[in-house]
Amino acid sequence: MEDTKSIIIIGGGIAGLSAGCYARMNGYETIIFEMHDKPGGLCAAWKRKGYTFDGCVHWLMGATEKSPFHEFWQELGAIQGRKMFNYDELLRYESAEGKQFILYTDIARLERHMLEIAPEDAKLIKDFIKATRSCLGLQMPADKPPELYTTADGFKLMFKMLPKMSFMKKWSAMSFAEFASRFRNPFMREAINNIWYPEMPVFSLLFTMASLYDKSSAYPIGGSLPFARAIEKRYLDLGGKIEYKKKVSKIIIEDNTAKGVVLEDSSEHRADFVISAADGHATIFDMLEGRYVDDKIRSYYDTWPLFPPSIQVSFGVSKTFDDAPHWVNAALKEPMMIGGKEQKIMTFFFYNFDPTLAPEGKTAVVAFFPSDYDYWVELYKNPKRYKTEKEKVADQIVKILDARFPGAAAKIRVRDIATPVTYNxxxxxWQGSYEGWLPTTVNFHARISKTLPGLENFWMIGQWIQPGGGLPTGAMTGRHVIQIICHQDGKEFRTSRPG
Ligand SMILES: Cc1cc2nc3c(=O)[nH]c(=O)nc-3n(C[C@H](O)[C@H](O)[C@H](O)COP(=O)(O)OP(=O)(O)OC[C@H]3O[C@@H](n4cnc5c(N)ncnc54)[C@H](O)[C@@H]3O)c2cc1C
Known part of the structure; x- marks a missing residue:
């Protein structure tokens, strides 16, 4: 009989659950230690007085078979029977003067809209639209981990990507800030600078827009928690074990080989392999005490920017917002200090497209904006001040919401404030970052190793392995690591679908 090897997985976010599912499909004994009392990690939602406040998914890549991630979500049991919602528009930027730029998901409509706003920038707009169309059908290789690529695989990939290479190179080297600066129209300049983070490469928008247009990305009705719960169920059905409220404090190392973990309650657990699907910084510098790190890895953590630690203020509002788009970035009339940082833009999400998140006739509304991690860590030391500041922030947001949607304030029935400390x-x-490293023109193509120098039988997966993070990264890196382990063990990698 084949010896059954065992794997300890640290963290029950999407990456950890994915690794657990694929490990079970391939006959490994698995246990996930998760410090929280639920699955999903950042893929979270919470209920307050009949409203569900979603903390994650806006679009899921892999909603249809056009995306390779679709197969992964099927294998993980994440999307069976789930309705998908397709946005007509991804987001809307509103200037302080009330001008609007709408990122329509219909590419032709987007082109018309941009040309109406800025006919003087026709050449640039047509270039941008052409590049978006070029992303249609473009799929990043996901089926096999790069670590297992043969020379033949490399050539095949190069051949496939060759026709797209030059436009990918051009748009992944161009930041939003640079793209914005090329517009002659001042409003377009302002809008492009304020739709996503200015350091991000425009390619990430092109790719997202193409996937929303061809519907391979969509919003899964029900939101984040049912999505995570479905993968947890799949894992348990496959015979996996998960223990909640179990925080790993240390990884046991013998002869430079990972042998298991020590939990916060001092209990020791041993396995043949250890996979960390937890925060990258805590894994490397706390659980492994910084013993397995080189200058390259250190430089990522020292120099790459993070998705800014952010505040989410959620409201249960006893009214509908029929005309409100899913996502608005509204410029404030005057910059305001909110939550320890000057804010010029306020992002609102109106979940009027998901009836499961609020009772009929009511809406879950979320405000989301960057903040300062250290500011909140300092406040958190004094619970009274922390709470007072949170309420002050919520009051400020209510005023902004009410100015934009008169009468909304009076209809707020419940509110909830999550700070960067909450995320952490x-x-x-690390620093409460909600998607790991921000993709920039510098790190966009970086390939981060899943292993650490000098340490055997240990891997890292999840959002700290790929700038930009995201749910597909979790599913993919969880799948890849099991492919690598199977390869190392001389086993054929197998997958299945539930039922
Ligand atoms: C507001 C917001 C919007 C987003 N929108 C989207 C979107 O539209 N589409 C998309 O694809 N992605 C989106 N994301 C990103 C996505 O949620 C994350 O990138 C992804 O969920 C990360 O998964 P992960 O498994 O890598 O990490 P995590 O979710 O961070 O999971 C790590 C897990 O490890 C656990 N853990 C940590 N330390 C320990 C320890 N010492 N011991 C035991 N357990 C530990 C944590 O509790 C957690 O459960 C969004 C995120 C946020 C917050």
Whole structure:
């Protein structure tokens, strides 16, 4: 009989659950230690007085078979029977003067809209639209981990990507800030600078827009928690074990080989392999005490920017917002200090497209904006001040919401404030970053190793392995690591679908 090898997985976010599912499909004994009391990590939602406040998914790549991630979500049991919602528009930028730029998901409509706003920038707009169309059908290789690529695989990939190479190179080297600066129209310049983070490469937008247009990305009705719960169920059905409220404090190393973990309650657990699907910084510098790190890895953590630690203020509002788009970035009339940082833009999400998140006739509304991690860590030391500041922030947001949607304030029935400290407390993510490293023109093509120098039988997966993070990264890196382990063990990698 084949010896059954065992794997300890640290963290039950999407990456950890994915690794657990694929490990079970391939006959490994698995246990996930998760410090929180639920699955999903950042893929979270919470209920307050009949409203569900979603903390994650806006679009899921892999909603249809056009994306390779679709197969992964099927294998993970994440999307069976789930309705998908397709946005007509991804987001809307509103200037302080009330001008609007709408990122329509219909590419032809987007082109018309941009040309109406800025006919003087026709050449640039047509270039941008052409590049978006070029992303249609473009799929990043996901089926096999790069670590297992043969020379033949490399050539095949190069051949496939060759026709797209030059436009990918051009748009992944161009930041939003640079793209914005090329517009002659001042409003377009302002809008492009304020739709996503200015350091991000425009390619990430092109790719997203193409996937929303061809519907391979969509919003899964029900939102984040049912999505995570479905993968947890798949894992348990496959015979996997998960223990909640179990925080790993240390990885046991003998002869430079990972042998298991020590939990916060001092209990020791041993396995043949250890996979960390938890925060990258805590894994490398706390659980492994910085013993397995080189200058390259250190430089990522020292120099790459993070998705800014952010505040989410959620409201249960006893009214509908029929005309509100899913996502608005509204410029404030005057910059305001909110939550320890000057804000010029306020992002609102109106979940009027998901009836499961609020009772009929009511809406879950979320405000989301960057903040300062250290500011909140300092406040958190004094619970009274922390709470007072949170309420002050919520009051400021209510005023902004009410100015934009008169009468909304009077209809607010419940409110909830999550700060960067909340993100860190519930998921352990470094500085409360909600998607790991921000993709920039510098790190966009970086390939981060899943192993650490000098350490055997240990891998890292999840959002700290790929700038930009995201749910597909979790599913993919979880799948890849099991492919690598199977390869190392001389086993054929197998997958299945539930049922
Ligand atoms: C507001 C917001 C919007 C987003 N929108 C989207 C979107 O539209 N589409 C998309 O694809 N992605 C989106 N994301 C990103 C996505 O949620 C994350 O990138 C992804 O969920 C990360 O998964 P992960 O498994 O890598 O990490 P995590 O979710 O951080 O999971 C790590 C897990 O490890 C646990 N853990 C940490 N330390 C320990 C320890 N010492 N011991 C035990 N357990 C530990 C944590 O509790 C957590 O459960 C969004 C995120 C946020 C917050």
């Amino acid at each position: 407390r519930y998921t352990g993510n």
